[in-house]
Amino acid sequence: MITLTADNRTIQAREGSSVLSACLSAGIYIPHLCWLEADAPADAPAACRLCLVEIEGFREPVAACVVTVENGMTVHTGTETVRRLQKTALKLLLSVHRVDCKHCPANKACALQNIAKFLGTGLGCKPFERVLKEPDVDSRHPVLDYYPNRCVLCGICVRVCRQRHQRPLLSFARRGFETVVGCFDADPVAAADCMSCRACLESCPTGALVQRTVVKG
Amino acid sequence: MARIQAAYRILADEARTRREQFDQSSLPKIHIGMATCGIASGALETKAAFETALADRGIDAHVHTVGCVGHCYAEPVVVIDYPDSGFPPILYPEVTPGKAKMLVKLFLEEGDPRFEHIMGATVENEMIPSVMEFARFSREKRVVMDRCGRIDPEQIHEYIADGGYGALAKALCGTPEAVIAEIEAAGLRGRGGAGFPTARKWRTARAAKGSDKWVVCNADEGDPGAYMDRTLLESNPHQVIEGMIIAAMAVGASRGLFYVRAEYPLAVRILTAAVEQAREMGFLGADILGSGLDFDIDLFQGSGAFVCGEETALIRSVEGYRGMPRHRPPYPVERGLDGRPTVINNVKTLATVPPIVDKGADWFRGIGTADSPGTAVFSVVGNVTHPGLVEIPMGVTLRELIFDICGGIPNKKKFKAVQIGGPSGGCLSAEFLDTPVDFDALTRVGAMMGSGGMVVMDEDCCMVDVSRFFLDFTQKESCGKCTFCRIGTRHLLDILRRLTRGEGREGDLEQLETLSRAVKQGSLCGLGKTAPNPVLTSLAYFRDEYEAHIKEGRCPGRTCRTLTAFYIDLDKCARGCDACVGCCPVEAVFTTSNRKKGIDQQLCVKCGECMVACPPDYDAVVKISPAALAPVIERPAEKKTEN
Structure with a gap:
């Protein structure tokens, strides 16, 4: 076991685990979106940039998911710099998010709502302007609907799909600001299994992937 | 050990023999720079012209393709080595196919090297000044590019023969x-x-x-x-x-x-x-x-x-x-x-x-500075007289590099800024011209060595627009993985676009600064961590330009279209000259009552064609910012002109 200090508390962690996992196990919450519990520090995507912490000896704030715990490490999860960066990251995500919680299936179970609550910010994105993608729904998958303006591009759906299937159906498409999750017009035969798997639907933190409800008539 | 040296010596001896045969041949040798830059300037056509002319005149000569010497301003570059003429090897700049034919006839056939077309001799001699007398050559120190332009890149024996x-x-x-x-x-x-x-x-x-x-x-x-x-x-x-x-x-x-x-x-x-x-x-x-x-x-x-x-x-x-x-x-x-x-x-x-x-x-x-030994290779481009590749010892100042080696700013314009290190680097103003070029000195002033891109800008460049350009680049090239780079650079770009359109708001500069710092600190990789550098450095060194855009609606470089206007100075405009009328793509130029010209600001798309077309003797078209300063000249009613 490794012993380290986090927010002035002495905590213990399994060797080789990440600072993020160590803190979470010890009941110290650090906001995060793209991390999966099985992620080793060298494999974590470190894409959402929400789990930033300050560690003594590091020049800059660093993502807690990619740092391996070490004996005697001193971690600060709530410094002013960390909070400022986390709030900026959240606001950036909200600036490309259609905040319409009432009509969103993730309402009340939404990772963004939880993080906003934890950071004490609302769901506004000031001073950034809201920029939304078109169209609002991508219905090219045979049974799933993808909402790019709900998606935070954490990539969890892409990863669980890859873990479960030899030939994953989900992948990132386009790049930069235009990045979306795509299925490249999935083959209907392979996609028929999607409803029995549901891994992506269940792991999406923001309700961006939902089962299509067919309206009759 | 001996085996390795022996194996190498066999290869080296063979290569050297081949090269010596070539060098000692009394035939004229024509070395043509055939890298992408040379080809883009027409080196293929030049080479074909040499070959045709040689065949036509029945002259035997070696046409030798080599790489690039780095003097982009002079492409296509040709070196003619004609030992029997009694002249040293001579470097000719801008050799067009026509010039190639002329050189074959006059130099190779008649022995006249045509002094008016010479840049210099490539070796020291008594007859023709050597190119080494020019700073563009003598101030360089070639370690990496030493053999560039001297050997044929497709012939390994030429490299081996040179050690x-x-x-x-x-x-x-x-x-x-x-x-x-x-x-x-x-x-x-x-x-x-x-x-x-x-x-x-x-x-x-x-x-x-x-x-x-x-x-x-x-x-x-x-x-x-x-x-x-x-x-x-x-x-x-x-x-x-x-x-x-x-x-x-x-x-x-x-x-x-x-x-x-x-x-x-x-x-x-x-x-x-x-x-x-x-x-x-x-x-x-x-x-x-x-x-x-x-x-x-x-x-x-x-x-x-x-x-x-x-x-x-x-x-x-x-x-x-x-x-x-x-x-x-x-x-x-x-x-x-x-x-x-x-x-x-x-x-x-x-x-x-x-x-x-x-x-x-x-x-x-022995080359360069204590902390950054060796040389730096830069591609110096933009508003500079002698653009191209320059290899200098580290520690040479920006002023020496831009003004002494590359010939300074053309067209009597003033130096405004130099962007070093590409989209990850920074824009430095004139006060930093004495900064030595080395890793640490450049980083200290907010730029970076980068891989060696250097863009020189004169007084007509708008620094806000330059920042917008670089951000546009990094924003498009962001992979989209991490939040700060994916979304942050987009917001930075949106603000910069707004500024260049004259729609800047109070607080924009502060937001640019805060967000830039956050993107720098929060991004995952080097692309995101350095993407805001052009914004941060230009804000630090050219803040007045940003403020002019927001507060006065003025673009000091007169580059941002919505903030500039063209008008015709009636005191300079010549009666009856229709040069500007003919070139205007949107028929915004009209004739006023005294047969001079005016520009309809509503129709004008600010392409600047009229400014180019106006004969230098009159020089009557004026570009001005803010746009509202352009004097209004009423377009005469249609009927009146018909009378």
């Missing part, structure tokens, strides 16, 4: 540790931008556990305006290959990879041929020169994503995944390509290795 692969033979005679120690003593720092000590990287890779180590040459050069790596690969690929083999020997790698952009077709072609030749000669493959070292090189063509120049993204893309960076550590030297220890070095870093091994660390330390 090439000698450093490899020397290195193979010693131990890997000795090579690393020599590089360390030389203080070589990576030429890719960050300036990380090369020896330290190699030593970590050597110590890393695991077999099948890789050496990767990063030739994914993508900065706007930078083309040093391309030119080097097109002009002297073997020096890079040699450096790579030495690196492989030093770190214990068995496989090598060139990661070259597919947008560099000529470099890819030349490099492929060069690797093949090196293999045939026994410099690659099993048991290199009988030393027991096994190493071979493959070539991978990158598909144009700028982010793939970032080493972890580069690895992902070679592995067949989406080119997205990951967090470091683990560094590629520990866990790289296919999970193997991987050394990734820039083209120029590897090309610097053979001269160091050959001439020793002390020689290398």
Whole structure:
């Protein structure tokens, strides 16, 4: 076991685990979106940039998911710099998010709502302007609907799909600001299994992937 | 040891004999620079013209294709060496097909070298001033580019005859540790931008556990305006290959990879041929020169994503995944390509290795500064008289580089800024002209060495627009993985676009600054961490320009279209001249009552054609910012003009 200090508390962690996992196990919450519990520090995507912490000896704030715990490490999860960066990251995500919680299936179970609550910010994105993608729904998958303006591009759906299937159906498409999750017009035969798997639907933190409800008539 | 040297000597002797035969031949030799820059300026046509003219006149001569000498302003560059004429080898700039025919007739046939077309002789002599008398030549110090433009890149024996692969033979005679120690003593720092000590990287890779180590040459050069790596690969690929083999020997790698952009077709072609030749000669493959070292090189063509120049993204893309960076550590030297220890070095870093091994660390330390020994290769472009590739010792100041070596700003304009290090670098103002060019001095003032792109800007450039340009680039090239870079750069760009349209708001500058700092701190990889640099440096050094855009609706560089207007100065306009009327694409220029001209501001699209068309004698078209300052000249009613 490794012993380290986090927010002035002495905590213990399994060797080789990440600072993020160590803190979470010890009941110290650090906001995060793209991390999966099985992620080793060298494999974590470190894409959402929400789990930033300050560690003594590091020049800059660093993502807690990619740092391996070490004996005697001193971690600060709530410094002013960390909070400022986390709030900026959240606001950036909200600036490309259609905040319409009432009509969103993730309402009340939404990772963004939880993080906003934890950071004490609302769901506004000031001073950034809201920029939304078109169209609002991508219905090219045979049974799933993808909402790019709900998606935070954490990539969890892409990863669980890859873990479960030899030939994953989900992948990132386009790049930069235009990045979306795509299925490249999935083959209907392979996609028929999607409803029995549901891994992506269940792991999406923001309700961006939902089962299509067919309206009759 | 003796076996290695003996194996090398056989190859070297053969190469030297071939080269000497060529050099001592009394036939005229025409060396034509045929890298991409030369070809773009018409070197293929020039070469064809030489060949036709020689055939027509029945003159026997060698037409010798060489790489690029780096003097882009003078392309196509031709050196004619005609020993029987009694003249030294002469360098001719801008040799068009017409000039080529003329030179064949007058020089090769009649012995008149046509002094009016000469730039200079390539060697010291009594008849023609040498090019070494020009600062553009004499102030350079060529280590990496030494052989560029002198040898045919497609003929390995020319490189070997010039001492090439000698450093490899020397290195193979010693131990890997000795090579690393020599590089360390030389203080070589990576030429890719960050300036990380090369020896330290190699030593970590050597110590890393695991077999099948890789050496990767990063030739994914993508900065706007930078083309040093391309030119080097097109002009002297073997020096890079040699450096790579030495690196492989030093770190214990068995496989090598060139990661070259597919947008560099000529470099890819030349490099492929060069690797093949090196293999045939026994410099690659099993048991290199009988030393027991096994190493071979493959070539991978990158598909144009700028982010793939970032080493972890580069690895992902070679592995067949989406080119997205990951967090470091683990560094590629520990866990790289296919999970193997991987050394990734820039083209120029590897090309610097053979001269160091050959001439020793002390020689290398004698060039440049204490903390940044050696030379820096820059592609100096933009508003400068003699653009091109320049290799200078580190520590030369920006002023010397831009004004003395590259001839300063043309058209009597004033210097405004220099952007160093591409989209990751910074814009420096005139007060920084005395900054020495080295890794640390440039970083201190907010720019960076980068891979060596340098864009010089005169007084007509708008710094807000320049920032917008670079942000537009990085924003498009962001891979989209991490929040700050993906969304943050988009908001930065939106604000900059607003400013250039004259829609800036109170608080925009503060927001630019705050968000830039957050993107720098929060982003995952080097692309995001450096993307805001152009914004931050231009805000620091040219804040008045940003403020003029917001508060006065004025663009000091008169570049931003919505903030500028064209009008015709009636005191200068000549009666009856219709030059501007004819060139206007939207019929915004009209004739006023006294047959002079006016511009309809409602119709004008601000293309500037009228300003170009107005004869210099009148020079009556004026560009002004803010747009409201343009005097209003009423368009006469249609009827009136008909009367």
